[in-house]
Amino acid sequence: MAEARKTLAATTLGQARAMDGAGRLARSLRSLGPQADLKAAAIGAVVLLRERLGRRARVPARPVIDRTPPNRLVFLVERYLPNRTGVALTVLMLLGSAGLGIVKGGHVDDFMAALSDTRNALANSAGFRITAVAINGRKQLSQDEVLAIGGVNGRSSLLFLDAATVRGKLKANPWIADATILKLYPGQLQIDIVERTAFALWQQDGRLSVISEDGAVLEPYVSRRFVT
Numbered sequence: 001m002a003e004a005r006k007t008l009a010a011t012t013l014g015q016a017r018a019m020d021g022a023g024r025l026a027r028s029l030r031s032l033g034p035q036a037d038l039k040a041a042a043i044g045a046v047v048l049l050r051e052r053l054g055r056r057a058r059v060p061a062r063p064v065i066d067r068t069p070p071n072r073l074v075f076l077v078e079r080y081l082p083n084r085t086g087v088a089l090t091v092l093m094l095l096g097s098a099g100l101g102i103v104k105g106g107h108v109d110d111f112m113a114a115l116s117d118t119r120n121a122l123a124n125s126a127g128f129r130i131t132a133v134a135i136n137g138r139k140q141l142s143q144d145e146v147l148a149i150g151g152v153n154g155r156s157s158l159l160f161l162d163a164a165t166v167r168g169k170l171k172a173n174p175w176i177a178d179a180t181i182l183k184l185y186p187g188q189l190q191i192d193i194v195e196r197t198a199f200a201l202w203q204q205d206g207r208l209s210v211i212s213e214d215g216a217v218l219e220p221y222v223s224r225r226f227v228t
Helices: 002-018 029-058 072-080 085-104 108-125 143-150 163-171
Strands: 132-136 176-184 188-195 198-204 207-212 217-219
Touching: 132 143, 143 163, 143 176, 143 188, 163 176, 163 188
Parallel strands: 132 188
Antiparallel strands: 176 188, 198 207, 207 217
């Protein structure tokens, strides 16, 4: 009987040593460690995958817009015309409308004068202002009269002064037989004129006028300087 009690006691003690404090069998942590890490990693991957799939499922789908096909003409215009063509066409349309209004309103001369003054102002600011004028050959006409006949004023610039136009205006005056215009940049203008000479007084329809040797009427009246 005593032998049986000792054997039972030894067996109980051994089982007690094999159990841990919570009543479970103690196993080697060294042998279970890698398996536990792999299992935890697999569980974590499954959880992350579920979260991502859940987020994608919650994202609302973009509405699909049913676009009707554009007109063929519009399609060709958008495809073959270069960029900003519409802007250029709009600007041209506005300029055309403005030009039509100027023509119909009878403001062409005013518009051209304003345009000429603008470009002359730009040229004058760039250093092409007429600063010196020399007029040779004048006898009957003063310097101011010659400049006024030629259309040269204080706003004129040497850069945009048309010598042929000035010469034509001067020759249109009966006193000037010929004229030569010379532009000396940056700001000198030389005008050489050949005046007609008063030759006789001509009476027609009871009116006296001064004529030159070639019969051109120099003045449709007789000024005081030709009376004596």
